[in-house]
Amino acid sequence: MIDLKPYGYVEAETPPIGLIPGRVTELQREQYTVITEQGEVTAVLKGTFYHTAGAREDFPCVGDYVWLQYNENGASRIAKLLPRRSKFSRADYSGHAAGYAKTILEQVVATNFDYVFIVSSLNWDFKVNRIMRYLTQTRQSGGQPVVILTKADLAPDFNGPLADVQKASPDVPVHAVSSHAGVGLDALSEYLQPGKTVVFLGMSGVGKSSLLNALMNQEVMTVKAIREDDSRGRHTTTHRQLFMLPSGAMVIDTPGMRELGLFGADDGISAGFNDVEELFTQCRFHDCRHKTEPGCAVLTALADGSLQHEHWKRYLAQKRENKFADDKAGYLTDKRARHKSLAMQSKNMKKSGDSRNENRNVQIL
Numbered sequence: 139m140i141d142l143k144p145y146g147y148v149e150a151e152t153p154p155i156g157l158i159p160g161r162v163t164e165l166q167r168e169q170y171t172v173i174t175e176q177g178e179v180t181a182v183l184k185g186t187f188y189h190t191a192g193a194r195e196d197f198p199c200v201g202d203y204v205w206l207q208y209n210e211n212g213a214s215r216i217a218k219l220l221p222r223r224s225k226f227s228r229a230d231y232s233g234h235a236a237g238y239a240k241t242i243l244e245q246v247v248a249t250n251f252d253y254v255f256i257v258s259s260l261n262w263d264f265k266v267n268r269i270m271r272y273l274t275q276t277r278q279s280g281g282q283p284v285v286i287l288t289k290a291d292l293a294p295d296f297n298g299p300l301a302d303v304q305k306a307s308p309d310v311p312v313h314a315v316s317s318h319a320g321v322g323l324d325a326l327s328e329y330l331q332p333g334k335t336v337v338f339l340g341m342s343g344v345g346k347s348s349l350l351n352a353l354m355n356q357e358v359m360t361v362k363a364i365r366e367d368d369s370r371g372r373h374t375t376t377h378r379q380l381f382m383l384p385s386g387a388m389v390i391d392t393p394g395m396r397e398l399g400l401f402g403a404d405d406g407i408s409a410g411f412n413d414v415e416e417l418f419t420q421c422r423f424h425d426c427r428h429k430t431e432p433g434c435a436v437l438t439a440l441a442d443g444s445l446q447h448e449h450w451k452r453y454l455a456q457k458r459e460n461k462f463a464d465d466k467a468g469y470l471t472d473k474r475a476r477h478k479s480l481a482m483q484s485k486n487m488k489k490s491g492d493s494r495n496e497n498r499n500v501q502i503l
């Protein structure tokens with residue numbers, strides 16, 4: 139028999155005969171993995187869920203405590219969702235036409251966590267305002283916020299940023315850590331107590347997977363920047379969603395949580411580099427690598443001093459460091475295509491001399 143207490147289960151009410159308690163550790167499509175006193179079981183929802191659940195919110199997700207009908211020979215059946223003490227949800231647009239705001243469902247992505255680690259990098263991209271926005275989100279979730287400033291090894295003097303966060307939110311604990319150098323992790327044991335659950339909130343590339351790996355003492359999440367020499371024989375189990383740390387605390391890391399982190403992306407990672415990205419659209423070749431290519435707007439700007447070398451170097455460092463860089467290329471291609479079609483359109487308009495159409499086009503874009 140497995141004791142569910144280490145999974146944070148508090149029995150407020152004894153389940154009726156025939157049902158046993160459990161905690162959802164994974165959700166893939168409609169199939170649940172639930173840890174129960176019988177061990178880890180695969181489960182589906184009882185039919186009544188589909189009839190009585192008013193909104194998607196009522197469906198169990200990772201972190202939830204449930205009662206289920208245990209089935210020794212096949213899928214168990216989740217019969218009841220127990221009350222949640224905290225939750226994060228996001229809008230679910232699936233199957234709904236854009237603009238039909240009323241039909242957008244709430245999709246709960248993680249529940250029953252005690253702490254929310256607001257993870258932010260101490261590199262040049264450090265922004266107190268973004269942390270404050272995550273703080274608001276966290277306070278609405280019911281979890282207790284803890285600010286984790288990562289990559290301390292990249293910022294020899296992190297006392298400044300640390301003090302900035304402390305000043306902006308005096309009641310919230312702030313810690314600087316380096317997953318790579320193993321610095322500052324011990325201080326987190328205050329939160330990582332047996333039976334406690336933590337979720338990470340933070341933008342892509344801030345080091346959430348690296349932190350999880352460091353806390354797990356093993357690689358459970360793939361970190362994008364793979365070094366050539368150790369990429370063989372990696373042990374990764376990326377599908378797991380609720381991780382039990384050696385300390386006895388749990389970390390929920392769902393794709394849904396990662397998407398939440400992206401909500402801050404509007405002022406995103408490369409917002410400080412608009413000027414650089416504008417230059418890309420002026421390079422002669424659309425696949426310019428800005429190294430030796432003729433007609434490269436970046437090289438020209440570096441040469442005439444309108445682009446600072448330091449600024450360019452920091453941009454390149456960011457590209458190396460962040461996964462976002464990958465998506466950025468696609469974004470820029472789109473942007474360039476938009477520019478081009480806009481230019482073509484206005485050329486055609488000018489030819490036909492129809493200025494009303496031109497105006498209409500500007501509005502559409």
Ligand SMILES: Nc1nc2c(ncn2[C@@H]2O[C@H](COP(=O)(O)OP(=O)(O)OP(=O)(O)O)[C@@H](O)[C@H]2O)c(=O)[nH]1
Nearest residue numbers: 289316317318342343344345346347348361362363
């Ligand atoms: N120097 C330094 N780099 C780090 C540290 N932690 C993470 N990184 C690097 O930052 C990059 C992103 O790290 P990840 O752990 O994948 O970031 P993530 O937040 O999980 O990113 P997503 O999976 O996109 O949400 C990688 O290149 C890491 O090697 C650190 O403590 N120090």
Ligand SMILES: [Zn+2]
Nearest residue numbers: 421426428434
């Ligand atoms: Zn170029």
